[in-house]
Amino acid sequence: MSTRTPLPTVNERDTEQHASVEDGRGEVLSRSVRSARGKNSSTGDDSPHVGNYRLLKTIGKGNFAKVKLARHIPTGREVAIKIIDKTQLNPTSLQKLFREVRIMKILNHPNIVKLFEVIETDKTLYLVMEYASGGEVFDYLVAHGRMKEKEARAKFRQIVSAVQYCHQKHIVHRDLKAENLLLDADMNIKIADFGFSNEFTLGGKLDTFCGSPPYAAPELFQGKKYDGPEVDVWSLGVILYTLVSG
Structure with a gap:
C-alpha cells in the first residue's frame, strides 16, 4: 500500500x-x-x-x-x-x-x-x-423540504455536540443558522463561519450585536450586555424548528 x-x-x-x-x-x-x-x-x-x-x-x-x-x-x-x-x-x-x-x-x-x-x-x-461537499443545510432544506424526525434528531445531536464543545473551550459562535451548517459527503454536520465568534469568561458579558435576526436571541435586540452561550442556545432552538418544519 x-x-x-x-x-x-x-x-x-x-x-x-x-x-x-x-x-x-x-x-x-x-x-x-x-x-x-x-x-x-x-x-x-x-x-x-x-x-x-x-x-x-x-x-x-x-x-x-x-x-x-x-x-x-x-x-x-x-x-x-x-x-x-x-x-x-x-x-x-x-x-x-x-x-x-x-x-x-x-x-x-x-x-x-x-x-x-x-x-x-x-x-x-x-x-x-x-471541504464539505454536501453544501449548506439551508440549501438541502430548500431542495428536499423538512427533515424526518429521525434525520433531524441525528443532525441536531451533531450540532449540539459541536456547540457544547465550543462552549467548553469558552468560545461562542454567535451566528448559528442553517446557512452556516454544512454537510460533508457522508451527510455529517460541519459548523462553519466563525467570523462573529468570540471568547467569553464565566460570568462575563458580551455587548456586540451580531448574527442573523431570524436566529438571534431577544436580548441581542435590546442593546444590553448578554451571556454568550445563551444566545447560541436560542439559535439552536430556531435551528431545530427549521430542520423539522423546513
Whole structure:
C-alpha cells in the first residue's frame, strides 16, 4: 500500500516560511508565508496554485473574499480555500479576521470545519479548510423540504455536540443558522463561519450585536450586555424548528 502525504496542519512549523504578527490583543499568530503566484514550477502545471494547492472552481463569493475548491497536490485531497483581500479591510476588520483564525486553530471537533493551514502574502490571506461537499443545510432544506424526525434528531445531536464543545473551550459562535451548517459527503454536520465568534469568561458579558435576526436571541435586540452561550442556545432552538418544519 502506498503512503499518502498528510495534509499540513496549522500546528506544523517551517521556520523558513513563517512570520508572526499580533492580532490586536497582543497575541501572536504564526502563519505560513508562501508564494501564491500562477504557475507551479514543480508540477509544470499552468493552472493557478497557492502553495501546494491547485485552485479549481469558485464555490462562494462575498464583498472582500471568495471561496475556491482546491486540491492538495501531494495527496489529491479536495479542500476549500477562503481567499481574503486584506487591502479591502480596515484595521478593525483585520483584527476580527485574526481573531477568527486564532479561534479556528483552537477547535478540533468532527462536526466543525477544520482549518488546515493559513497562507499569507502581502495583500492576500488564504484559509485552507476542510471541504464539505454536501453544501449548506439551508440549501438541502430548500431542495428536499423538512427533515424526518429521525434525520433531524441525528443532525441536531451533531450540532449540539459541536456547540457544547465550543462552549467548553469558552468560545461562542454567535451566528448559528442553517446557512452556516454544512454537510460533508457522508451527510455529517460541519459548523462553519466563525467570523462573529468570540471568547467569553464565566460570568462575563458580551455587548456586540451580531448574527442573523431570524436566529438571534431577544436580548441581542435590546442593546444590553448578554451571556454568550445563551444566545447560541436560542439559535439552536430556531435551528431545530427549521430542520423539522423546513
